[in-house]
Amino acid sequence: MSPPPAPAAAVALAACILAVTAATLAGADDPYRFFTWNVTYGTINPLGTTPQQGILINGQFPGPRIDCMTNDNLIVNVINNLDEPFLLTWNGIKQRKNSWQDGVLGTNCPIPPGSNYTYKFQSKDQIGSFFYFPSVALHRAAGGFGSFNVFQRPQIPVPYSPPAADFTLLVGDWYKSGHKQLRQSLDSGAGELLPPDALLINGVSSPAAAPAIFVGDQGKTYLFRVSNVGMKTSFNLRIQGHQMRLVEVEGTHPVQNLYDSIDVHVGQSVAFLVTLDQSPADYAVVASSRRFGISPAASSPALLTATATLRYTGGGAPANIPMPAPPPEGIDWSMNQARSFRWNLTASAARPNPQGSFHYGGIATSRTMVLESSAPAIAGQRRFAVNGVSFVVPDTPLKLVDNYNIANVIGWDSVPARPDGAAPRSGTPVVRLNLHEFVEVVFQSTESEIQSWHLDGYDFWVVGYGNGQWNESQRTTYNLVDAQARHTVQVYPNGWSAILVSLDNQGMWNLRSAHWDRQYLGQQLYMRVWTPQQSFSNEYSIPTNAILCGRAAGLGH
Numbered sequence: 001m002s003p004p005p006a007p008a009a010a011v012a013l014a015a016c017i018l019a020v021t022a023a024t025l026a027g028a029d030d031p032y033r034f035f036t037w038n039v040t041y042g043t044i045n046p047l048g049t050t051p052q053q054g055i056l057i058n059g060q061f062p063g064p065r066i067d068c069m070t071n072d073n074l075i076v077n078v079i080n081n082l083d084e085p086f087l088l089t090w091n092g093i094k095q096r097k098n099s100w101q102d103g104v105l106g107t108n109c110p111i112p113p114g115s116n117y118t119y120k121f122q123s124k125d126q127i128g129s130f131f132y133f134p135s136v137a138l139h140r141a142a143g144g145f146g147s148f149n150v151f152q153r154p155q156i157p158v159p160y161s162p163p164a165a166d167f168t169l170l171v172g173d174w175y176k177s178g179h180k181q182l183r184q185s186l187d188s189g190a191g192e193l194l195p196p197d198a199l200l201i202n203g204v205s206s207p208a209a210a211p212a213i214f215v216g217d218q219g220k221t222y223l224f225r226v227s228n229v230g231m232k233t234s235f236n237l238r239i240q241g242h243q244m245r246l247v248e249v250e251g252t253h254p255v256q257n258l259y260d261s262i263d264v265h266v267g268q269s270v271a272f273l274v275t276l277d278q279s280p281a282d283y284a285v286v287a288s289s290r291r292f293g294i295s296p297a298a299s300s301p302a303l304l305t306a307t308a309t310l311r312y313t314g315g316g317a318p319a320n321i322p323m324p325a326p327p328p329e330g331i332d333w334s335m336n337q338a339r340s341f342r343w344n345l346t347a348s349a350a351r352p353n354p355q356g357s358f359h360y361g362g363i364a365t366s367r368t369m370v371l372e373s374s375a376p377a378i379a380g381q382r383r384f385a386v387n388g389v390s391f392v393v394p395d396t397p398l399k400l401v402d403n404y405n406i407a408n409v410i411g412w413d414s415v416p417a418r419p420d421g422a423a424p425r426s427g428t429p430v431v432r433l434n435l436h437e438f439v440e441v442v443f444q445s446t447e448s449e450i451q452s453w454h455l456d457g458y459d460f461w462v463v464g465y466g467n468g469q470w471n472e473s474q475r476t477t478y479n480l481v482d483a484q485a486r487h488t489v490q491v492y493p494n495g496w497s498a499i500l501v502s503l504d505n506q507g508m509w510n511l512r513s514a515h516w517d518r519q520y521l522g523q524q525l526y527m528r529v530w531t532p533q534q535s536f537s538n539e540y541s542i543p544t545n546a547i548l549c550g551r552a553a554g555l556g557h
C-alpha cells in the first residue's frame with residue numbers, strides 16, 4: 001500500500017508544539033503530523049445547478065483528506081472563521097484515554113468564531129477508513145467533513161495483498177437549504193428534516209456536476225474506501241460489471257466475501273477490493289438511497305442516485321453492459337447482508353480491544369441496556385428521545401463538569417436501563433459505567449424508519465439484528481463466535497440490533513443516533529467509563545489548551 005504523504009509541517013511550529021504535547025501524549029516517540037485548517041464559508045455547487053453556501057476547510061469541499069499511519073500523533077489546529085461556534089469530531093478514531101479530543105459538545109467547548117483550537121491525539125492501534133465531520137449546529141449539512149485514512153505500519157500485515165492504489169468515496173445525502181435554514185426547521189419543533197434533495201459522491205451529484213472519476217489499469221486490484229457522511233440516508237453502492245471483495249469494516253477485518261452491492265448506513269465506513277477484470281471502458285459507480293420504511297413526515301421519499309466513474313486506462317467510452325440494479329427495497333435483503341458481515345478470526349492487525357479477546361462470546365455481561373428510540377412531543381415541540389429522555393446540551397461540556405465537579409448539570413444515570421413507560425422528558429443523562437465492564441446494549445426501534453447508532457471511543461460486536469420487540473430469548477440467536485466489530489450499527493424499522501462492548505477506554509463517550517436531525521433533537525446520551533484509581537495510564541489529564549466555557553470559564557487547567 002502506498003505510504004501516506006509527508007505531513008505539511010511548519011518546522012518551527014512543530015518544535016514548539018512538540019514540547020507541549022510530549023507531556024500529555026503517551027506515544028511521544030511516534031511520528032507527528034501537523035495540520036492547520038482554516039474553516040470558512042464559500043460558494044459551492046454540488047448539484048451543478050444551485051450555487052449555495054458551503055463550509056470549506058482550506059478552501060476545500062469536502063475537506064482535506066487525512067492520510068496517516070497507526071499511532072501517528074495528529075496535531076490539527078482548527079481556525080474557525082465562520083460566524084458561529086464550530087467543532088470537529090473524528091468518526092471512528094477511538095481517542096484512547098483521551099475523550100478530551102473527541103470534539104462533541106459533551107467533551108469540548110465549541111471553538112468561538114474568530115478563534116482556534118488545536119486537537120492533539122493519536123491514531124492509536126487503529127488501521128482503516130474513517131472520517132471527520134462538524135459536530136455542532138447542523139454544520140455537517142453544509143460540509144466540513146473529510147476522510148481520515150489510517151494506514152498500517154510496515155511491520156503489521158493486513159489480510160489482503162497491497163492494492164495498486166486506493167480510492168476514497170465520501171457519499172451522503174444533501175439539501176439545497178443551508179444549515180441555518182435546516183436548523184430553523186428543527187428548532188421550530190415541527191419534527192425531523194424532510195427528505196434530502198440529492199445524494200453526493202465526493203461533493204458532487206451527477207450528472208449535472210462533474211462526477212468523480214477513478215482511474216485504474218486493467219488486471220490490477222484497487223481498494224475503495226466508502227463512508228456514509230450524510231445526514232439521514234442509507235445508501236447502496238455498486239459498480240457496473242464488477243464485484244466487491246469486502247476487506248474492512250470500520251477498522252476491523254471481516255471475512256472477505258464477494259458482493260454485487262453493499263448497503264452503507266449513516267456514519268458507517270467499509271473498504272472493498274475491486275479487480276479490474278473487464279475490457280477497458282468506463283464503468284458506473286452507483287450509489288442510491290435505501291428507503292426501507294415509509295417515514296410519517298414524508299410518505300414517499302424519492303429514490304436518490306449519484307454516479308461516479310471507474311475508468312480503465314485507455315478506456316473512456318461507457319461500458320456496453322446494463323447498469324447495476326439496486327437490491328430489493330425491503331428489510332430482508334439488507335438484514336441478511338448485515339448478518340453476512342463476520343469477523344475474520346484469523347486476521348491479525350487492529351482488533352476491537354487491544355488485548356485481542358477473540359472469545360467475547362464467553363464473557364459474562366455486567367449489565368444490559370435496552371435503549372428504545374422515540375419521537376415524543378415535549379412542551380409542544382417534536383423531539384427525539386432514548387427511553388423517554390431527550391438530551392439537552394448543557395451550557396458546560398460534561399467532561400469539564402466532571403473534571404471540575406460542577407454541580408447540578410449532569411443527570412447521573414437519569415436514563416432508565418430499559419424503557420419504563422414514564423412520561424417523555426428532557427434531561428442531560430450520563431450513564432456511569434466502570435472501566436472494564438462488559439455490556440450488552442440493545443437498540444430497539446418502534447418506528448418505521450431505518451436508524452443508525454454510533455458509540456464514540458469504541459468498537460463493539462454486533463451480535464444480532466432482528467424484527468419486532470427484543471426479549472431475553474433472542475440471546476439464543478446471537479452470533480457469539482465471529483460477529484462483526486464496528487462503531488456504528490443500523491437498526492431496521494420496527495426491529496432491534498444488539499451489541500456487546502468491552503469498556504476498556506476510560507472517558508466521557510457520546511452514544512448517539514447517527515441520523516443528524518435525531519441527534520440534534522435529543523437522541524443521544526453520554527457514558528462515563530471510569531475507575532476510582534486516577535492514573536495517567538487510564539486517562540490523560542485535561543489538555544493545557546482546552547477551551548473553558550460555561551460554568552468552567554475562568555477555572556484553571
Ligand SMILES: *[C@@H]1O[C@H](CO)[C@@H](O)[C@H](O)[C@H]1NC(C)=O
Nearest residue numbers: 037038039040058059079081
Ligand atoms: C482563512 O481564509 C480566509 C478566506 O480565504 C482568509 O481571509 C483568511 O486570511 C484565512 N486565515 C488564515 C489564518 O489562513
Ligand SMILES: *[C@@H]1O[C@H](CO)[C@@H](O)[C@H](O)[C@H]1NC(C)=O
Nearest residue numbers: 077116117118119545546547
Ligand atoms: C491557536 O493557534 C496558535 C498558533 O497559531 C496556538 O499557539 C494556540 O495554542 C492555538 N490555540 C488553541 C486553543 O489551541
Ligand SMILES: *[C@@H]1O[C@H](CO)[C@@H](O)[C@H](O)[C@H]1NC(C)=O
Nearest residue numbers: 159254255256344346347348
Ligand atoms: C482471514 O485472514 C487470513 C489471515 O490474513 C487470510 O489469509 C484469510 O484469507 C482470511 N479469511 C477469509 C475467509 O477472509
Ligand SMILES: *[C@@H]1O[C@H](CO)[C@@H](O)[C@H](O)[C@H]1NC(C)=O
Nearest residue numbers: 467468469470471472473474
Ligand atoms: C420473545 O420474542 C419472540 C420472538 O418475537 C417471541 O416468539 C416470544 O414469544 C417472546 N417471548 C416472550 C417471553 O415474550
